[in-house]
Amino acid sequence: MDRRSFIKSTGVASLGMGLNINKTFSASKQRPSNPIVVATWDVKNATKKAWEILNSQGSSLDAIEEGCKVEEANKDGQSVGIGGLPDREGDVTLDACIMDYKGNCGSVVYLKNVKHAISVARMVMEKTPHVMIAGDGAKKFALAMGFKEENLLTEKSKKDWIKWKENEKYQPIINIENHDTIGMLAIDKNNNISGGCTTSGLAYKMQGRVGDSPIIGAGLFIDNEIGGAVATGLGEEVIKTVGSFFVVELMRQGYSPKDACKFAIERIVKKPESNYKNFQVGYIAVNKNGETGSYSIQKGFSMTQYDIRGNKTLDSPYYNKMG
Ligand code: GLY
Secondary structure (H helix, E strand, O other): OOHHHHHHHHOHHHHOOOOOOOOOOOOOOOOOOOOEEEEEOOOHHHHHHHHHHHHOOOOHHHHHHHHHHHHHOOOOOOOOOOOOOOOOOOOOEEEEEEEOOOOOEEEEEEEEOOOOHHHHHHHHHHHOOOOEEEHHHHHHHHHHOOOOOOOOOOHHHHHHHHHHHHHOOOOOOOOOOOOOOEEEEEEOOOOOEEEEEEEOOOOOOOOOOOOOOOOEOOOEEEEOOOEEEEEEEOHHHHHHOOHHHHHHHHHHOOOOHHHHHHHHHHHHHOOOOOOHHHOOEEEEEEEOOOOEEEEEOOOOOEEEEEEOOEEEEEEOOEOOOOO
8 A cells, every 4th residue: 555545544644643744745756848827717818828928938927927917907807806896895905915936925915906916916025025915005015016006896896786785695605707716826847836816805795804815825825846726715714724735735645636625625514514505615736747636615616727738627526516
């Protein structure tokens, strides 16, 4: 029995015993012959942009930033960047983070009136001694870095918000639109992994609410020796289980990306009195060998993957078969 089967059959992984936390990925470390990018949901324009950068010797970090920017600039997407659905008061506020292959990271929280939150997060990483900047400070920093101030509440999102106010029913909506947070993971031709995620958060959230997406370890985690993971869906549940870090640590123990995502989803649904039937969480992951996987609680989640075989959106396996 190999070590991975042993861990699985004895359940030591779930008991947190016998783990080698310093272990680096045991599978072949040769460079993948080609780069790869994966993203949450059906976002082929975003993965196409990222792929173009990867395929012309660009870095995984540049690919992530430019790929995420495609969705942030898309006014029709109501969960990211301009056009995002606002909070209860009608304010669109953005959360984003980015992490590179050296373990550097940056994040912005509750950013208003600047659509490219992913780029501001990168600036936090590269131009400040900090990891996370929030609220007025984040906006001030963005404007000082030359970002443009603009109204992010589109007519459509404003109309939807006014309609929502008729009842003010506050409930997470499963698979809103057909996407939610955009999370992206990429491996470049130098075999370096980076990742990012960007969101306007839960529609009609309480003012000041922050989800998982700007929180390193919850919404996103990268370990260049092992792989990366990123989350979408109800951020509170991802934060409570430090989901993306957990997925990467499971891959360190030998789980495939898909099995690691599945295990992290089960950690949520098997909590005592979990009401998992009422919300969605999805993870995608990639390991150092370029293997990918995803898993979600509900049907309807998907992962877009661009590699040498092309740009494809794949339905994700999911937990709740009863609907
Ligand atoms: N996953 C996005 C959020 O909960 O804000």
